[in-house]
Amino acid sequence: MILRLGDFHFPDSAARLYPSTPGRPWVLEVGFGDGRFWPQHAQTFSEAPNYLGAELSGVSLLKAANRLRAAGISNAHLSKLPATPLLREAVPPDSLSTIVVNFPDPWPKAEHEDHRLLSAAFFRLAASRLKPGGAVLLTTDHDEYFEFACREAQLSGVIRTERGAPPDAALHTKYALKWQNLGLSAQHARFVGTEQPEVPGGTLSHYPDQDLPDQISQENTVPHAVLESLPAEFEFQGFSRQAVRGPGQEPYTVVLLDAYRSVRRDEFTVLAHVVEGELTQEVLINVTRRPGGTVLVRLGKFGGPIITPGVKAAVGALTDWLVSQGGVVRHLGY
Ligand SMILES: C[S@@+](CC[C@H](N)C(=O)[O-])C[C@H]1O[C@@H](n2cnc3c(N)ncnc32)[C@H](O)[C@@H]1O
CATH class of the missing domain: 3.40.50.150 (Vaccinia Virus protein VP39)
Structure with missing residues (x-):
């Protein structure tokens, strides 16, 4: 198989x-x-x-x-x-x-x-x-x-x-x-x-199967952020091809490539390119306005992404960009 x-x-x-x-x-x-x-x-x-x-x-x-x-x-x-x-x-x-x-x-x-x-x-x-x-x-x-x-x-x-x-x-x-x-x-x-040295794994984790919960709790492992508010309109100029480089021995590169508006709801989706060593992923991050005015920024399930430090950093990079556009952070979960 x-x-x-x-x-x-x-x-x-x-x-x-x-x-x-x-x-x-x-x-x-x-x-x-x-x-x-x-x-x-x-x-x-x-x-x-x-x-x-x-x-x-x-x-x-x-x-x-x-x-x-x-x-x-x-x-x-x-x-x-x-x-x-x-x-x-x-x-x-x-x-x-x-x-x-x-x-x-x-x-x-x-x-x-x-x-x-x-x-x-x-x-x-x-x-x-x-x-x-x-x-x-x-x-x-x-x-x-x-x-x-x-x-x-x-x-x-x-x-x-x-x-x-x-x-x-x-x-x-x-x-x-x-x-x-x-x-x-x-x-x-x-x-x-001749010897079994300790070589740790554990930088990857699963995208849990459960669907989007109403309230995001600290235990939720899908990288996300909740914004208290976000201006109704902002320019996407200056957004594309933002590169973020990670620190440490296994550096990652994150590039926010593009953004797509949903025709069905008040949501847009950002396409991010994440490179970590030999692993390259293209992931989607959804930005959804919720009743009450808060905004959920959350890694999308589409394509079965693997949650890595680089993928978390992609959610972080997008959140930072939204903050630079006037967003106010309530909670960070990445
Ligand atoms: C020269 S070919 C040999 C293929 C096969 N073993 C044979 O003897 O016919 C080497 C193969 O290794 C694959 N390969 C190279 N680096 C790899 C990696 N890091 N992980 C998995 N496959 C890899 C390549 O795609 C290529 O098909």
Whole structure:
């Protein structure tokens, strides 16, 4: 099944994601491409492990979903998501048996080294999510990337590297065949977790299912603000493309892009662009005038947004802008 980020819990669990097979080993494949690896590799087990795949390409996602369906594999989920936030936020500590990475993008230029997946930081995160004895399996044709990954694994301080032969299915992926046709051969390593460091997740949260309550209470987790009042009219000039940069190690960027008036009620909706590390979201924030004159500024449910520090900051940026237009704050909930 294809899962969107909003379909996950943070953290999630094998019991919820695989209710029919909760006790089986759990495998994450990063960058599964057109999905050839898992249908073949799953056959080497008497019972197919639970499978989670992360891939950035939408076309690949659909091809892989078709392959899983054709192979009759039901305990598998695919997501069009960057692997790192998915692993950090949705996968709980001490839960995966294996993380598979076949032919990762090598990013060969020195100035692009930062884009490489298998960094020491990734290995620490991976080790924290692996069960004891669990491993990251890397197969690649790219010798320099392979040596880079081995160095980074050692630098992480929580990984033991075992070089060896790749699983057969890793030699039959689209990229494996591509490189074999060019006469290149693959290298393989098992990066076994030796320690489970504490790597926290928890920056993402759910958009609760319940509908808009009349009174917003402190406990409500959907980012919002209540304004005592707001002038009836104001100019939207000076509003568009306001950028806000967040502080700290995981900075975010928020851009308020545009605003749209509702034809049905006294409300307008603002489209905001939020970038946090590898995660980009376009979210809607509704500004609704309520009976009695107060104004509710609240993250919209449309599109299943994930509540992150950046999304909260987007609600804050819009609230600040409304205040600059004469709005008076009664309550801030973000
Ligand atoms: C060179 S292809 C290999 C695909 C497949 N594993 C194979 O062997 O045919 C690398 C894949 O990783 C995906 N990818 C790159 N970075 C990723 C990330 N951070 N999370 C998930 N997928 C990623 C790319 O979209 C691409 O499909």
